[in-house]
Amino acid sequence: MSDTPTLPAVSREWHLVNRPTGWPKPEDFALVEVELPQPGEGQVLVRNTYVSVDPYMRGRMSAAKSYAAPYGLNEPMQGGAVGEVVASRAEGVAVGDHVLHFGGWREYAAVDAAQTVKVDPAAAPLSAYLGVLGMTGLTAYAGLLRTAAFKEGDVVFVSGAAGAVGSQVGQIAKLKGASRVIGSAGSDEKVKLLVEEYGFDAAFNYKNGPVGEQLRAAAPDGIDVYFDNVGGDHLEAAIGSLNLGGRIAVCGMISVYNNTEPAPGPRNLTRLIQTRGRIEGFLVGDHYDLQPQFVQEVGPWVASGELKYRETVVEGIENNLEAFLGVLRGDNTGKMIVKL
Numbered sequence: 193m194s195d196t197p198t199l200p201a202v203s204r205e206w207h208l209v210n211r212p213t214g215w216p217k218p219e220d221f222a223l224v225e226v227e228l229p230q231p232g233e234g235q236v237l238v239r240n241t242y243v244s245v246d247p248y249m250r251g252r253m254s255a256a257k258s259y260a261a262p263y264g265l266n267e268p269m270q271g272g273a274v275g276e277v278v279a280s281r282a283e284g285v286a287v288g289d290h291v292l293h294f295g296g297w298r299e300y301a302a303v304d305a306a307q308t309v310k311v312d313p314a315a316a317p318l319s320a321y322l323g324v325l326g327m328t329g330l331t332a333y334a335g336l337l338r339t340a341a342f343k344e345g346d347v348v349f350v351s352g353a354a355g356a357v358g359s360q361v362g363q364i365a366k367l368k369g370a371s372r373v374i375g376s377a378g379s380d381e382k383v384k385l386l387v388e389e390y391g392f393d394a395a396f397n398y399k400n401g402p403v404g405e406q407l408r409a410a411a412p413d414g415i416d417v418y419f420d421n422v423g424g425d426h427l428e429a430a431i432g433s434l435n436l437g438g439r440i441a442v443c444g445m446i447s448v449y450n451n452t453e454p455a456p457g458p459r460n461l462t463r464l465i466q467t468r469g470r471i472e473g474f475l476v477g478d479h480y481d482l483q484p485q486f487v488q489e490v491g492p493w494v495a496s497g498e499l500k501y502r503e504t505v506v507e508g509i510e511n512n513l514e515a516f517l518g519v520l521r522g523d524n525t526g527k528m529i530v531k532l
Contacts, residue, residue, distance in 0.1 A: 199237075199278060203228050204509050205268040205298030212253050215450045215520070220253075221513050224268075229302035230279075236291070236305050237279035243296035243509075243530045244272035244322040245516040250449045259475055271296030272327055274311060274318050275532075285310070292321050299509055299532055316494065323356050323527030324494055324501040325487060327476055331443060332360035332419075333486045334479035337368075339472050340417045340441035344369035347411055349430055351375075352421030353395065354382035356501075356527035357443060361419045362392050363499050364490070374410045376403065376426060378522050385525065389500055398422075404429040414438075422447050428458035434469045442473040450520065502526030 202225050210220040231237045249271060252263045263269050273296035277289045282305030285291065291308035295301025311321045323329065335357075336342045348365040352358045353375025362373045375386045375395040386395035394410040407415075407429045416438050418430035423445025430440060448455040463469070493499035504524035506515040512530050519528045 199228060201228055202226065203298060203300040206509075206512055207266050208253055208263045208269055209266060211255055211262075211265070212250075214452050216250070216253065216517065218513060223510060223513075228300055231281045231302045234282050234305055235302050236277045236282050236285050236308065238273070238275040238291060238293060238295065238301050238303060238308075239278045240273045240275035240296065240299060240301060240532050241290075242274050242319045242322055243298075243512065243532065244327075245512065245519055245528050245530060246271065246328075247444055247446050247449065247519055249516060250520060259477075268295075269297040270294050272322050273301065274321050275301075280305070290318060292326065297512060315491070319503055319505070319527075319529050319531075320494065320501070322529055323503060324360060324499070325491060328356045328527055329360055329490055330479065330483060330486050331476040332357045332364060333490060334476060334482050335419060335441045335443050335474055336361050336364055336417070338479060338482065339474040340419060340439045342368060342370070342417055345371045346416040347372045347374075347413065347435070348417045348419065349374045349376075349407060349411060349415045349433070350419045350421070351398075351426040351430075352444070352446060353377055353386050353390075353392065354525055355421060355522075356524075358419070358421050359386070359390050359501065359526060360499070362386070363390055363493075365417075366391050367493060367498060372411065374407065374415070376406070376422070382525060385502075398426070402429075404432050407433050417441070419443060420445070424448060424455055428460055431458050431460050431463050431469070431471075434463060434467045436467050438467050438469040440469065440471040442471060446520070446522075504528045506530050508532070 209222050212220045274292050285305045293303045293308040295303045348370045350358045350361045354377040372393045375392045376398045383395040386392040396406040403425045414435040415433045418440040420442045421444045424447040502525045
């Protein structure tokens, strides 16, 4: 096993200690000191540089049956991470390589080399592989182009549009020839960002009035595609503005994640009959076959600056939980990342 002499004896990692009811509380989690993990045969030890916190993680804190296994209690949590290999017992992955993997929420992770993807820090900043060129970016790309079957000339509405996924959806739609792109966000500052930096044609602050009214004003001729990150009143508004043959791709519903009672559903679903519209949920994990095409197409847009992205970076593993809660509150602009 190749090794470096400067490794510490211990590593810190976050454990889930209680399953949250409603909003997660600090006492539901613990930052635990453990012995430095040792890689087994076919594994590598990665010193994490950046780790990701994402809204979907809230669902994995519940024991309810879902698309991903719940986090185990009193075990290290998981999430996207990128870091440097500091020890290797695997062919083809060397000390000094940088890899993307799923052993986040901790300083060091021993992971199967087969479950890692090598990334090039010279081609893009390492943090970009967790966001704009990572799972976040692929979510935007697959949801818009495959699930929502976007085509040139479409009018596109994106909720949570200043977030990591939403901001990329809107820009890809513009780069692919959308006739109009509208975004909603939760502050006037974010609305300004959508129009001035990301090139949306129109945007509104959903806190400034009923979403349906604001959407009709921004899209007087209706919408062809709605990319849903929020659910609730946004979904109802989008159905109300849907054009003939309109498509809704449901990526997330952050407005209801911490509800303890079921949220009322959209009251206007009969419009789907009139418009022959469709609503389809999707998970990025079903679309990894698009990854090479995605990087090939989006990579140059990122490199040229045609596709802009923001990151909200929080420093220190001890602030991982606060960063996650910040995502649920909407504190972030673009991708929320923790730098270790």
